[in-house]
Amino acid sequence: MQFDSFKDFLDMGGYAFYVWLSYGVTFGCLATLITLSIKQKRKVLIEIAKKITREQRLKETRGNNRESKT
Template identity: 45%
Template sequence: MQFNSFSDFIAMGGYGFYVWLSFGTCALILLSIFLDSQFSHQRILDAVAKQLDREARIKKAKQESK
């Protein structure tokens, strides 16, 4: 499809509202998935670090009690 002007491109032959709404919705969904995965990754790393600290404290307490 060829457009004569930028406003024709934005209008998309009368379907611009639906086209740009779908693009915006898709971009919003992809951004939310990306951000959620980043936050989940950080939560997992924090949980692993806490678990390692707990295991180290337990091991140290067992060695001190012997």
């Protein structure tokens, strides 16, 4: 291992602030991206389900209108 102790590892040769800040920003961005993607997927699936039910109601209404005319 390149570091003599765990404290040296955390210190990163005097560059700990920059190293750990870059890790934090990277993982924060990834977490945000994953969260927003999951929320967007849920919205899209809900909209698709609403559209399908709306189309089914329209088909039923059209079918009922045709039956009542005959």
